[in-house]
Amino acid sequence: MALVLGGALLTAGLAQVSLSVPGSPVPITGQSLGVIVAAAALGPARGTAAQLLYLLMGAAGLPFFAEGASGLERILGATGGYLVGFVPAAFLVGLAARRGVDRRPWTALPLFVVGQLAVFAVGLPWLVLSARLDVAKALGVGFTPFLPGGLLKAAIAAVLLPLAWRLVGPRKE
Secondary structure, three states, rough: HHHHHHHEEEEEEHHOOOOOOOOOOOOOOOHHHHHHHHHHHHHHHHHHHHHHHHHHHHOOOOOOOHHHHHOOOHOOOHHHHHHHHHHHHHHHHHHHHHHHHHHHHHHHHHHHHHHHHHHHHHHHHHHHHHHOOHHHHHHHHOOOHHHHHHHHHHHHHHHHHHHHHHHHHOOOO
16 A cells, blocks of 8 residues: 555645646646656556555645645546546556556657557546537647656656666566
């Protein structure tokens, strides 16, 4: 349980690294970096549980979402799909990491990019529906501005995680 709580708190902490995007209801945050790092470290079950716990704690009123926000209305609002997208992203990254894909930067990077894209796969349709945007507008305010940051976060994780695994040695499952 401590590991799951740690994964949730990592995501919550990185959520506070936040930049507003002009014209977008969605800020750039460090959350998805926390999601992929926690998922790779914890595996699919605990990584997914960490993100579910993160959502529950934020919905319950703890200031865990971007800019210290909280509440169920945040999950149900325009940015909620990105938050909910952390759950399948954690599962996918954790599943691949269990197979060792996170052990080398050249295999970890594509995995972590896929993890970032999983968040968008849930977040963009949610943004379209909740903010009543057409697809082109949603892509312009909820995807395109976030590509450089998503790639950067995937690259950071792809460098850090293989180094961390070398330091701690083989994982015992």
